Amino acid sequence: MAAQSLLIAGEWRAACESSECFRAVDPATGEAIGPAFPVSGESDLEAALASACAAAGELAAAPPSRIADFLDGYAQAIDEDAKTLVALAHAETALPAETRLAAVELPRTSRQLRLAAQAVRSFAWTQPVIDTTAGLRAHYAPLHKPVLIFGPNNFPLAFNAVAGSDFASAIAARNPVIAKAHPSHPATSQRLAELAHRALLQAGLPAASVQLLYHFSQHLGLRLAGDARLGAIGFTGSRNGGLALKAAADRAGIPAYMEMSSVNPVFLLPGALAERGAALAQEFFTSCTMGSGQFCTNPGLVVVPDDAAGDAFVTAAIGLFNAAPPGVLFSRGVLEQLDQAVTALRDWGATCLAGGTSAGPGYRYRPTLLQVSARAFLKHPAKLQREAFGPASLLVRTRDADEMLALAASLEGNLTGTLYGATDGSDDGMANLARVLRPRVGRLVANRMPTGVAVSAAMNHGGPYPSTSHPGFTAVGMPAAIRRFTALHCYDNVADALLPPELRDRNPGGVARQVDGHWRNDDLDPGRSAAP
Template sequence: MSQPVLIAGKWRPALHEAGTIQATNPSTRQPLPERYPVSDREDMLAALNAATEAAQQLRQTVPETIAAFFERYAALLEEHQETLVALAHAETGLPVEPRLRKVELPRTTNQLRQAAQVAREGSWKQPVIDTKLNIRALFAPLGKPVVIFGPNNFPYAFNGISGGDFVAALIAHNPVIAKANPGHPGTTYELAKLAFQAVQETGMPEASVQLLYHFSNEVGLELVSHPLVGAVGFTGSQAAGLALKAAADRAGIPIYLEMSGVNPVFMLPGALEERLEQIVGEFTESCTMAAGQFCTNPGLVILRAGETTERFINAVSERFASMRSGVLFSERGLTGLDATVKALVEHGAQVVTGGQPLDDEGYRYANTLLRVSGEHFLRDVEALEKEAFGPVSLFVVAEDEQQILAIARVLSGDLTGTIYSHTGDRDEALYLQLEPVLRTKVGRLLNDKMPTGVAVSSAMNHGGPYPSTGHPGFTSVGLPAAVRRFTALHSYDAVRPHRLPPELQNKNPNGRLWRLIDGEWTQQDID
């Protein structure tokens, strides 16, 4: 018997179940016993109808209730951490310590508590008031549900029912229909139970949070293009993301995608001459962490040809070869990674170390380093600028500084771009030429640190130009900025004062809200 879905405030069996899915323990390659339903169109429509009703209720829900939900949910995650950690470890193979217990789960509860603060304070609404013309505007709820597709690589922090898209949608008073990733349905089920408990205990509309585990491609495309949907958040592969985007675009529904990228790292000559061993360690840790299954994994490294670069490549190769590879999330991930590496080799990349699946317990791929000349990369950039989702990186060895700049110019959009340079001024001239080129290609620019970590900070941009995301102007991490994706801009022209939303009335509703009044940001009331 399969586990129940959460629809309209009820845990119930799927209607007309179209099959089941079950997770596999990637560390043992053995299927886990629990089965989860593949929902058909009837479940999808039931969830949409319930969420539509909840959307109208959430528009009237006071911010304090939403903030209390986030805080209660965070507390429940901490109370049930042992269960959550055990489930995620079994389904993903990610290590219990420190990754799941001490890094990702605390990151998730921290994000929920930050969401509570943002919900209370209300700055995401960005009220604007023109007293002379008596026109007032603010960002407001969509009035429709948000559908969220969670990825496989973060079972808590980016989960459709606990991650950044989830909190951003609810801060803006929009109900969420979460679609579980098939890689960790049990973890998502447990998270949904705790989320629904928090919903009930804090008095949120019961259909504020709903969960479907899986559905056919046809049902998924219909869901993201349904007129009752307000917006869609997706994190996953480029192929799946673009298929959903095409359907949503045809229906005029906003969809926010986080997809693929290589996150280029430029190693300027002075940096390697100054601190080669240190950078070897930082790069090795970043590229192999969690078996390289981060969307910010440094998959492309650009260096200038020379003896120091050769020493760097040899040192990284030795580190890669000496380390045991981590566990990949699935057999599909393993075969896909192997196909990508083979494609890179077919287009001229040379294997320095690794380059093959391992006949080992669990789904593992050898830590892999490839190299190609700058000239060859420039001739075949489309084929060589490919994300390899695993412990793999391609080193591009440029002839000179001009070729480094040429490589930067042909890169497509990425979440991150990194420049390592000398701590003094030895690389400054090259940096000043490189930075303006790279800056337009990435969402987050880093200096002298690897891009793997994505801090939960109001200044974070976890987004970037296509193909890393579907739109360069939005982020999926960082509050209140992430909330903007799931809002509508409402303008009020000569509306009577008592009929305005509290944030647009003359009196500041909480005394802390920043409002743009006649061109000046202020927390003051209007006289």
């Protein structure tokens, strides 16, 4: 079977070294499906990197209008090709076609691209700053180097390396992208790359602005991540994979933005449980098993008071977990890693209350509920806050408020942290818990489960280490997500004609600029103070 083509140097071409290939697998059956895709060798990686570098200068100098036109045109192409994209993604991931892919993920994908286009047109991501007294002007600018993006397995569209938020952010900042598709959904990635390539040409941008590689060895991946010709790396995936890539990038001085593991602790306060325990059990079960638990914001650790209301919650949750069918996981690797994580939690003292085993056909795992006392958890917190990526969660039973606070203080960095309180104010005395939890999470949530991420400029889909490699960035939300892939450029006493458009005296586009400490969008009077 002939392998599919790669997108390198602006054209679809055969792999230079095509001795090894792979096929996608239907997770519901475990059977290989679709065409063969090449596992790239060193020559393919070098060709992709060299052509992306060659396009970097031209893309960085491209008019913002062309960048925005590309992003809007690509979004439109995705919407128009929705039926094909949903069918491909469903076949390769077993995610629900209508309720998840068509109704939620595909619209989110095109919306992210359009929001990036808006940020480009408004210059919002550049954040222009002018100091007329000192003669200084600064803004965020392109890296003039390619961005390497590793797509995850759990969002075949909205986080795809050639369509997701990382991709949109890098292109909005006028950087070429080398997209490393996830091997779980190569045909979906190929189709998206075809649409992106056409949109690039229609917008008049360099054809080599986007490169697509389907798969390569870990050894070559680490070598590529440490190549100083790269400008930055975007990664979503496992902690082990992210840290290995980051170590390689660090040695070469390459910024690496890694979204890794998170258990997303949920604290159920006594008053909330007494008030609506049964409803919270249903809400927790739905969140934990949604998408077979394969969300980075899955509630993997739930803190439950060890009292009568807590017992009732646990009993209700056990019933829901036991009654649910096994969830389909993305791959054999995900299944094996989940089984290893559950086994490790049990080895460190957790008791399995429901599930805990795999099931056929394909890659299925029974919804799993484990439990441990807070006293046991606090003896080995690093071992018991291990992410179990799938429909699994660990309940931690606390005897009093002091144990709850101690548990919160023992947590690593997470993407989210959630507090459920009573509506009658009976849990308001636990305000200290929020203060302890706040610096340990990127997003603090109240009275709803953390699963799902709104595409909003105010969203932080990031968090302290080890949930990410840097606490100051978000992978979702424009324009903040764009600034990951930028450089801060300062101009000292530079002539107006040599400045970027948004830093010049005239401001015909009405760009919002911070001038002498004040935000304004009018022209500056050359040679005079611009303070109002």
